[in-house]
Amino acid sequence: MLHVLAVDDERPALEELAYLLRRDSRIRQVSCADDASSALRDLSRMLVEGERLDAVFLDVRMPGLDGLDFTRLLTAFAEPPHVVFVTAHDDCAVIAYELGALDYLLKPVRPERLAESVRRVAVAAERAGPPEDARDPEDEMIPVELGGRTRLVSRRSVTHVEAKGDYVRLHTPEGGYLVRMPLSALTKRWEAAGFIRIHRSTLVASAHVTELRFDGGRAAVQIGDELLQVSRRHTREVRDRLVRKFHRPEEATPPTENTPNNN
Incomplete structure (x- = not known):
């Protein structure tokens, strides 16, 4: 069962995305964040507490840290979650895939298209290695707020x-x-x-x-x-x-x- 994080600065869009994700039987938990900086803090907390996060479903354009920069920061983590973009903008797909995004969905999101993204996440999670606790300790990056900016x-x-x-x-x-x-x-x-x-x-x-x-x-x-x-x-x-x-x-x-x- 998957644990995913939904991220969108528009509350109605976030609630709709979370609702659709929770309807999928392959997902056991949906966490939410209303901006990318909060998502980074949530991810850090989950890692510290030993909680696994399988994927992040997030918008591209958000105030402050946007979705693309968020994805770039994920490369600093030893075991970053998979990324699925959910956005109204179709001009960032190439960059998103270059950054390693697992999928790129356009709003309004069709339930069947979202279900396909969840399937991809489930397959990717199944192919993942052993749980982190079974691996040798690696360096971790902790996101902190400094002067209105997020630093690792x-x-x-x-x-x-x-x-x-x-x-x-x-x-x-x-x-x-x-x-x-x-x-x-x-x-x-x-x-x-x-x-x-x-x-x-x-x-x-x-x-x-x-x-x-x-x-x-x-x-x-x-x-x-x-x-x-x-x-x-x-x-x-x-x-x-x-x-x-x-x-x-x-x-x-x-x-x-x-x-x-x-x-």
Whole structure:
């Protein structure tokens, strides 16, 4: 069963498209967005929460980020959904197919023509590889709003993440970005990529940790110029994971009287 996202800045057109999609028995869920920027944020949230999105049905010409630019941005995702354009403009079909669109429908949409597009999505989804959780972790691109524009931030550039109420702040060498998503979901999603929870409100990328410090039973990690405190609850896990990261077999020495032997 498919999960699809309908995107159109005109409310009547969006409601009609969603209605027709929900009538198709091959579709289990239809999500909606009234512009491409919102669609990018929804897609990012779904990826973080481990939710699969099979296809996006969207208009071409919308205020701000249009459908073509949205499709170009999708190439930055490890596993982008398929794209079906639903538009009143017939002059962008060539560009749409060059960008990898699965289909191009003209408004008003005929139900039988939409059903054919859904069939193509179903076939493409069936041919897709194993679920993302079964694959090696890859970089992800997180869409963020910056000055009225949508920017994609690479997960690899994120040094640490802080919870801010219903939002999280992604810290990168270039600056911080607020994104509406729960830290708990991000922790679960990014754990395989080397992110470690060091506090109930802090997640760090082990690749960016340069030092692990202990002082009076308390721990802290150094990331760039920042020293981030580790909560007592998370100290053991942080220590175990980071010690493995920093450990070099050639540096190992036999245990001495002053070095506990844990074997």
